[in-house]
Amino acid sequence: MAAVERIDIDDPEVDMDYGGRLLYRGELFTGEVTECTGDALISLDNYVDGVQHGASREWYPDGALRSEGQALMGRPVGTSKEWHPNGKLAAEKVFAEDGLTMLADRAWDENGCSTKNWEKASD
Template sequence: MTKPPRIDFDDSDVDIDNMHRLLYRDELFTGEVVEHLGAALVSLECYEDGLRHGPNREWYQDGTLRSEGTSHRGRPVGVSREWHPNGTLAHERVFADDGLTMLADRTWDDMGQPTKAWRSE
């Protein structure tokens, strides 16, 4: 199995069309898209035919995980999480497999105390 192509989001050949799809050299892109802040990798997203499709992750510049989730044809599916800079879980959302319905939404402050909890009935 070959590794998917990887491009940098800041590359001058990267563009977004009016349907919010990612293009590379005027073609819908399939592969991994990374973004750096200085030397630090701060995001890695998977794309298929110009849409986010597969796992995605973001990091703070110090390497601490900032967020992770999964998309299917441009829509969030499954569990999506965000962390405060100190590494404490900040936000967790659960999406249905159709990517159209949020099933749960919870947040915590930077000390780990719950601030919101909602669940679909």
Template sequence: MTLPRIDIDDPEFEMDEGEVVSYQGQRFTGEVVEYQRGALVSLVTYKDGIEDGPSKEWYMDGTLSSEGTLRGGFPVGESKEWHPNGRLASRVLMSANGLRQLEITEWDENGNLTKEWHADQG
């Protein structure tokens, strides 16, 4: 199933103070994309106006900047961020309900580990 896709610059696109997205006056279900100088820099999936599904961001040169999944507006599962040079910058693992961080790992631009944290499993 292909989701409808709208551009964040579409005049019918609206986001309220609670970050609920509407299109043509209705809560939006589908993908919202953002372009800067012709380059795709953001793709966020919404369900009934709330972030729900895959989310990705890119640097202007097309290099992936971040990716993750949201459910009901909360990050769930694994999310990653990359440095502009393409090296992995961070990896965060969230609980299935998005309310608890389970792991955080971070690296510098050269790939050296700078932080590693794991939640108590007890």
């Protein structure tokens, strides 16, 4: 099994084309894209042919998980979540598998109290 190529989003050889696709050394990039603050990894996204595809995760500088989700050829799919710095769930969005429709949007404050609870009406 071949190793996955990993690049840093701040690398001077990273660019975007007019279609918003990620380029590395002038070519559409396939692999993992990281962002770091000092030695701390703060984001990790997967790309295929310059488009976000696969898992996406972000961390707070202290290493606590900040968000996670999935993309299918640039569109959010499945459930994405965000957490407050105290570790409590902050938001949850559910997307259809086609990446075109949001099915639910929920949010909570730092104490876990609901601040938003929306679900798409059944057809």
